[in-house]
Amino acid sequence: MSELSDNPALRATGDQLVERVLTAGVDGLGPWRSAEAVATEALAAEGDPEPAIQRLLVAHRRMVGATGFATSIGGALALVVGLPADVTSYHVAAARLSAAIAHLRGYDLAAPQVRSLVLITLLGEEGTSLLAQHGVSTDGKDVLTALSGLSTAELSELNRSVGYQLVAKFGQRGAVNLVKLVPFVGGGVGAGVNMVGITTTARSARTLFLPRPVAGRFAGPGVTVIDQ
DSSP, X not given: OXXXXXXXXXXXXXXXXXXXIIIIIIIOBTTBXXXXXXXXXXXXXXXXXXXXXXXXXXXXXXXXXXXXXXXXXXXXXXXXXXXXXXXXXXXXXXXXXXXXXXXXXXXXXXXXXXXHHHHHHTTTTHHHHHHHHTTOOOTTSOHHHHHTTSOHHHHHHHHHHHHHHHHHHHOOTTSTTGGGTSGGGGGOOOHHHHHHHHHHHHHHHHHHSOOOOTTOEEOXXXXXXXXX
C-alpha cells in the first residue's frame, strides 16, 4: 500500500476512478442508468429480489463481455487518466451491479457506508483484507454495522484505499511497472476476464449485503427509512 499511496500519479488515478465509479455506476450518468433504476426494472420483471439479482448478473455479464462495450459510454464518462477505457467502464458496470444488489436487499444507496461497501465488493476476497487493514472487523456481525463505527474521514480514506488497490490490480502504464504484472492491460481487459471479475463482484455483494428486514431500508448508523 505504501508504494501506491506515496505515488502522486497513482493516488490521483485511484481517486478519480472511485469518483467515476460512484457517480456513474451508482447514481447514473448520461447513458448509464442508475443502480436503483436497473434494480427496479429487474424487480418488476421478476417479482422477487433474488431472481431479480440473477437477472441483473446475467445482463451485466453480457454487457462487460461484449467487445467494444466501453465505447458505448460516449462523452458522458470522462476517462480516468492512465487507465484504458474498458477498465474504467468495467468498474462502472461492476459497481452498478453491486449497488443494484444492495438496493434490492434493502440498503439506501445514498448512505456513505453503503457506497463504501459497494467499492469494497469490487475487490472480491481482497476487500475483506482491506477492511481489516482499516480496523474493520467483520467477525460475527454485519459488515455495515462495523463500517458504521468509522468517521466520515475514515470512510473517505477507505474509499481511497480501494482506488489504490484497483489501480494496482489492473495496472497503469509507466507506474511501478505494474503492466508486467498484468499483461492483458496493454490490449484492454479481455471479455473472459471481465465476465469472471463481475461474477466475483456479484458474489461479494451477495455476501456483504445481507438481506434487510422488509420493514425498512438501511440509511446509515442507527437509521432506518420506512419505504412509502
